[in-house]
Amino acid sequence: MDPTTIEREALHLPVSxxxxxxxxxxxxxxxxxxxxxxxxxxxxxxxxxxxxxxxxVQLIPAEEVSRKARALLR
Known part of the structure; x- marks a missing residue:
């Protein structure tokens, strides 16, 4: 069984x-x-x-990531 089939079937399982x-x-x-x-x-x-x-995907400059991370840590 391929991973895609396993994933599809697993996603139909009950949450628990x-x-x-x-x-x-x-x-x-x-x-x-x-x-x-x-x-x-x-x-x-x-x-x-x-x-x-x-x-x-959208790339984000490292400077922007660092600025946002510092802001979250304040």
């Missing part, structure tokens, strides 16, 4: 079942090896880079 499933999935990530963690970060970086290249 989805919460239990999400919890189990999150716990399973704690058992990842260092190479698996590195690969997951690489996959995420590639996904984000593709979103940028395709114009699917």
């Amino acid at each position: 079942d989805r919460a239990k499933l999400a919890h189990k999935l999150l716990l399973s990530l704690e058992d990842m090896s260092e190479p698996e963690i590195e690969q997951a970060w690489l996959d995420e970086a590639e996904r984000r880079a593709a979103e940028i290249d395709q114009g699917l």
Whole structure:
């Protein structure tokens, strides 16, 4: 079964079942090896880079992010 099918079916579960499933999935990530963690970060970086290249996300200058973060911490 492919991940898209699993996701579609999981989203039709009752809320309590989805919460239990999400919890189990999150716990399973704690058992990842260092190479698996590195690969997951690489996959995420590639996904984000593709979103940028395709114009699917709006980039925010670092200065603006820092200014907003400082304002939230006041």
